[in-house]
Amino acid sequence: MNWQSHPQAPTADTHVCSLDAIPDGGCIEVSFGDADALRLVVLRDGGEAWAYVNVCPHFSLPLNSRPGEFLVTDDRHLMCAYHCALFRFHDGLCVDGPAKDRSLEAVPVTIVDGVVRIAGDR
Numbered sequence: 001m002n003w004q005s006h007p008q009a010p011t012a013d014t015h016v017c018s019l020d021a022i023p024d025g026g027c028i029e030v031s032f033g034d035a036d037a038l039r040l041v042v043l044r045d046g047g048e049a050w051a052y053v054n055v056c057p058h059f060s061l062p063l064n065s066r067p068g069e070f071l072v073t074d075d076r077h078l079m080c081a082y083h084c085a086l087f088r089f090h091d092g093l094c095v096d097g098p099a100k101d102r103s104l105e106a107v108p109v110t111i112v113d114g115v116v117r118i119a120g121d122r
């Protein structure tokens, strides 16, 4: 199931968060819905942001083991908290670890007036 099939999937132009809400070089989690929420991890590098479904392609676990706590490296990689798979911010590709060469599921976003929004034509 891709993110667009999720019952809580946001439509195009949905407000995700303000860019300033994401620490530069870090990330936050944003959820859509309550029970069975669609959980996204939204990462930032300067004026750019990317969003991925918060599910590791290794064992389909969340990338964080504690709410709101993610492991990031100075060179803009996100590390899965469970078995240390390392994903690039800019394309979600795993470059090291047990999910090597697999990718996080990207959710296209755009930044308009300092606000991260869902992109596309949903």
Ligand code: FES
Pocket: 056, 057, 058, 059, 060, 061, 080, 081, 082, 083, 084, 085, 097, 098, 099
């Ligand atoms: S669940 Fe993420 S590396 Fe194993």
